[in-house]
Amino acid sequence: MRLAARRAHYLRGHSxxxxxxxxxxxxxxxxxxMAGILLAGxxxxxxxxxxxxxxxxxxxxxxxxxxxxADAATMASSVATPLEGQFSLIAGLxxxxxxxxxxxxxITLQFRLDRSIDAAAQDVxxxxxxxxxxxxxxxxxxxxxxxxxxxxSSIFQLTVTSATLPLSTVDEYAETIIVRSISSxxxxxxxxxxxxxxxxxxxxxxxxxxxxxxxxVDQVANAVKNANVNLxxxxxxxxxxxxxxxxxxxxxxAAQYRPQIIAYVDGAPVRIGDVAAVxxxxxxxxLAGSYNGVPxxxxxxxxxxxxxxxxxxxxxRQHSPAxxxxxxxxxx
Numbered sequence: 001m002r003l004a005a006r007r008a009h010y011l012r013g014h015s016x017x018x019x020x021x022x023x024x025x026x027x028x029x030x031x032x033x034m035a036g037i038l039l040a041g042x043x044x045x046x047x048x049x050x051x052x053x054x055x056x057x058x059x060x061x062x063x064x065x066x067x068x069x070a071d072a073a074t075m076a077s078s079v080a081t082p083l084e085g086q087f088s089l090i091a092g093l094x095x096x097x098x099x100x101x102x103x104x105x106x107i108t109l110q111f112r113l114d115r116s117i118d119a120a121a122q123d124v125x126x127x128x129x130x131x132x133x134x135x136x137x138x139x140x141x142x143x144x145x146x147x148x149x150x151x152x153s154s155i156f157q158l159t160v161t162s163a164t165l166p167l168s169t170v171d172e173y174a175e176t177i178i179v180r181s182i183s184s185x186x187x188x189x190x191x192x193x194x195x196x197x198x199x200x201x202x203x204x205x206x207x208x209x210x211x212x213x214x215x216x217v218d219q220v221a222n223a224v225k226n227a228n229v230n231l232x233x234x235x236x237x238x239x240x241x242x243x244x245x246x247x248x249x250x251x252x253x254a255a256q257y258r259p260q261i262i263a264y265v266d267g268a269p270v271r272i273g274d275v276a277a278v279x280x281x282x283x284x285x286x287l288a289g290s291y292n293g294v295p296x297x298x299x300x301x302x303x304x305x306x307x308x309x310x311x312x313x314x315x316x317r318q319h320s321p322a323x324x325x326x327x328x329x330x331x332x
Contacts, residue, residue, distance in 0.1 A: 195289020
């Protein structure tokens with residue numbers, strides 16, 4: 001009794017200063033509060049995103065342009081310079097850097113942290129439209145742009161190889177099947193491709209054969225261009241039905257290029273195969289990738305901001321068997 005009285009007197013005297021007295025007098029409430037804190041902690045741990053570094057989004061846009069056959073100096077003067085002139089007028093631009101190599105230019109635009117990346121993308125798109133008239137007319141495709149975050153690195157890399165198929169076919173499967181499948185997974189922002197080997201036909205001219213026939217390189221280029229015309233042909237109208245005319249105006253391999261006529265010399269046709277070696281190859285033979293010494297195409301997966309890194313990686317692993325099955329269905 002004396003001990004209980006002393007304990008009650010102690011609690012009454014220190015209740016104003018000791019918050020633990022409330023929990024000592026109410027054990028049931030204490031148990032419920034601790035259970036609530038425990039459940040909240042478990043829920044927060046499960047939903048916590050897993051990243052190596054804090055999530056920092058830098059408003060950065062990368063613009064890419066290509067002009068096959070042009071050297072780095074030509075890319076810098078005829079492609080990068082007009083684009084940079086238009087980009088410099090965009091408000092909120094912090095830094096701008098460009099890299100020019102054989103046949104390609106890449107311009108990196110980084111904006112201030114208070115600049116909206118969506119609004120900056122619209123300004124960049126307007127600048128690309130304004131600079132279109134200043135770019136070379138023979139560019140195969142207009143410049144493209146994409147939003148990137150330099151603070152982010154790829155979270156998953158996948159290398160596609162084959163012991164029987166050529167690398168150009170492997171690249172086609174990787175870009176048309178695997179990349180599209182990975183891009184549809186929740187949490188995946190984009191997929192970068194390294195070691196691309198897109199199929200292409202390479203025409204290697206013989207200067208002596210051209211000189212002997214009095215044919216210039218420009219005539220060969222015009223013949224190649226004219227052989228790849230893909231235009232609407234029209235239709236045939238009859239009394240009771242109409243038929244659409246469809247022509248195959250695209251050449252896809254070296255065997256189809258060789259018999260194309262360049263010009264007539266002394267009444268005889270001169271074909272591309274007479275003055276050049278036409279072979280099936282890749283767009284950029286100086287670009288290659290390998291894994292453990294085996295040539296292949298590497299896919300680097302980037303996650304969306306705020307996505308769980310482990311969950312995205314696990315989802316890609318779960319879909320990997322489906323990638324192989326789809327490629328086998330497409331294989332000849």
